[in-house]
């Protein structure tokens with residue numbers, strides 16, 4: 554693992570804001586957040602109702618208005634939980650967290666008002682003053698960025714300051730000690746939330762990226778492409794696939810060693826990454842085979858992209874420690890474009906494979922576009938990716 558300054562900078566950036574996360578990771582995090590928010594809302598809503606008899610037992614006059622407040626909060630939490638269970642985007646989850654924290658804090662403000670804190674304070678009603686602590690701590694279950702986490706903490710802090718200002722307790726020594734304690738707990742919670750996020754990012758990387766090149770591995774590549782392909786297809790846009798294979802790569806390994814082969818693979822992926830658009834999906838299909846999915850890209854444009862990549866790779870001079878001369882490599886590319894709404898990704902991949910076969914057979918260092926007239930490849934030469942995509 555590279556432990557340079559830029560590595561730490563990138564890691565820190567990912568923890569600070571979601572702006573630096575890959576969209577696939579955001580989708581994964583949204584799924585994770587959604588389950589927790591829904592569970593939290595339903596559980597809190599149920600506990601809120603179950604607490605009503607306890608209030609009735611321990612608080613005299615104030616228990617009736619509190620019971621109404623509890624029922625209202627419970628209804629709001631059930632609604633937030635239900636709404637969140639219907640959505641799956643990261644923004645929907647963020648909105649749900651915002652709504653959850655705001656409603657809990659509104660409840661805190663209103664209960665304190667109903668209890669007349671601090672004038673009618675007793676041991677039990679004092680518990681209501683500790684609600685912000687509870688809110689802060691329960692949020693540790695959410696993997697949030699520092700920015701998201703700080704926003705949540707600010708909402709809680711503002712409502713607490715408001716309550717203390719209203720009750721005239723803001724400038725007391727006791728309030729300051731409480732704030733100090735809460736700030737420490739707040740920092741610990743931010744730390745826990747970002748640690749959770751960090752762990753998620755690491756696990757996600759291990760599960761989805763190829764360790765040698767750092768691009769998507771085969772499983773992730775096909776998962777993302779399938780989703781992307783279906784979205785593009787419903788909008789009747791063209792979708793192109795470039796299947797790329799390094800030429801005579803076995804020779805590189807045999808002549809210069811496996812380490813040199815690894816450096817070539819890394820140099821190749823870096824070069825392709827520099828040319829790809831943000832919406833393109835690039836990954837390692839296996840060995841020296843790579844796929845670049847080009848959403849909303851016509852056959853002509855796909856041909857231009859292939860030409861550009863081939864020229865780039867042809868001009869590359871790859872320095873390998875211990876070798877007097879830099880290495881030169883070429884690639885062959887099979888291109889296939891889906892235009893029809895009813896196409897299937899596995900069929901498009903199979904067509905790209907046939908086109909690649911043709912490019913290899915025609916002398917390598919060239920691209921070939923799948924042509925329906927050319928369906929001459931025998932069954933035995935097809936690759937087993939159909940099962941993987943389906």
Ligand SMILES: Nc1nc2c(ncn2[C@@H]2O[C@H](COP(=O)(O)OP(=O)(O)OP(=O)(O)O)[C@@H](O)[C@H]2O)c(=O)[nH]1
Pocket residue numbers: 765798799800801802803804806810811812813814815818839840841913917
């Ligand atoms: N160094 C290195 N080599 C790999 C890796 N994965 C696969 N290979 C090698 O890639 C080579 C692929 O060779 P072949 O499938 O025979 O194809 P080729 O020599 O590129 O020939 P053509 O594709 O027909 O041009 C094999 O020698 C594999 O060992 C890897 O991660 N690192």
